[in-house]
Amino acid sequence: MRTLIVGVGALGGIVGARLQAAGARVWLATRDAASADRLRRSGLRVSGVGGELGVDAPDVAPVESYLAGSAFDLVVLATKAQDAIDVAPKLNSILAPGGTILPIQNGGVSRILADRLGGNVVLGALSNLGATMREPGVYEQRNAGHLLVGELEGGTSERAERIRSWLGRAVEVRGTPNLEGAVWSKLLLNCAVTTLGAIAGQAMRAYVETAEGRALFDVTYDESLAVAKASGAGPERMIVDPIAPARNTPAREAWLGEVLAGYGDLKPSMLQDFERGRPTEVDFINGYVADVGRRHGVPTPANDAIVRVVHAITRGERTPDAANLRDVLAESRRAGT
Template structure:
């Protein structure tokens, strides 16, 4: 399969490298020039797994303006706030038969992708995969090989032959895909997880395991889930798990799967990049308000995260001076 991955960050690199390893023709289209230059200079991407066995994987990388090939599948893996700019920059190589797949954190990118391709050619979903970008062109795959999980779902909720082919390639790449037919339910399941783990671990500067080890973690998790479920149900979401099942998934992922991991939101914070909180907790707040509800805990977390971003920026400025 001919694949173009837009965004050579942590997750874009992991998807692209794994799919390339099983025989797909993968190109990286990188809008962020420092990353593009680093990968070109190195002749590829340095890949580690759990901080060990760093090795160079040769890859092809292009700026959007340089890329003129015709991929069957485009995988969008920029940050949510960069999706619109990236899709516009890459629209010239998205053909009338190209599918676009997104497993980005938060909710919002599908509305951007719809400007360029119809719903019939959009595959969304979620990634339960921990990956760290140590530096531009240097990525660390967290967790044992084959331990990652993905869920894919057509926006139309009607899987077609090409989607089944994508699922097959994900299976060969060890990404353990599950094909779902509940679009909103699939996205909201990861949204709720991120609204707890990403935000709280970032604010408190702790790992996922340290969070669930806190004696009040279960009650705090349930409080945030309750608000999320009320907002989601009002917005027409048919949840795939009960509230208690969702809490157990969060606890399992944090204590058993990735206890030492710090989520991507934390990585953005410490590196002075804007976080995706407005597309995670902020999306829940927005959905609640649309239906005359409140999500006060999530609203507070949004405010606190933006305050932490500002403090981090001030510290960075002071350090530079």
């Protein structure tokens, strides 16, 4: 299966290196020629969970160089969300007959691309792999996570199984007949854990101990879940049951304990984006929930306010601070959440 991985950051680098180490030929696409030259000289090195390995990277080039007639059976999009949205229409032209684009970003990227390019072109996916790029070409796998693939319209398919098996030579890959539900399950936690931690500048365990932090977590999660249900998605269990028990009940406290056990001490990836001056993916996480909510008539004042605060931090008008939680909560309450 001729495979092009677009984006050689943490996730793309690990999948590409491990797939090549398993004996497959893999083509890699970078943002520019300088990045490609650097990786060609250094190769790819992976450490951490799954074992250490090093491979050469002879087939690496800027993404534009592949647009002149290459044909691939599989294009894995491992870029940031906005980059995936921008580049995918161009990559559609280099697919072999029956070829597939596989976006592995958080949030609504798979659905957005499937709506634009067609479900026959886009196969849905998400990643639970913890990965870090120490420097270009040097990666650490942080957990024994997996990729999840499936048809966005539900059910099973031969192509999903074929791609699961192929990429499974590199990392664990699971298939699901409810990929849309899995995407929403992760999206609920991204909205109410990752983004809130980012704007607070804290891990979840710290901010949820405050009255404002706990209240905003509850509001954001329940608001996002209402949108998921209105969209027709059936969120499925991942680390926790996505259907949270009613607020102010012992069952809710036990459920929150499960969330904290899985995510309470992790540094939010979006907070790392702030610190490194990188664009965030908030428009495809909380912003996506708000967009879907508008289409289905579900108010999303908490998610709307969170998006505004994230953009303000990105512009340098705010800094990550627990006071942001208070401001977002107050704004959502004024809107009646």
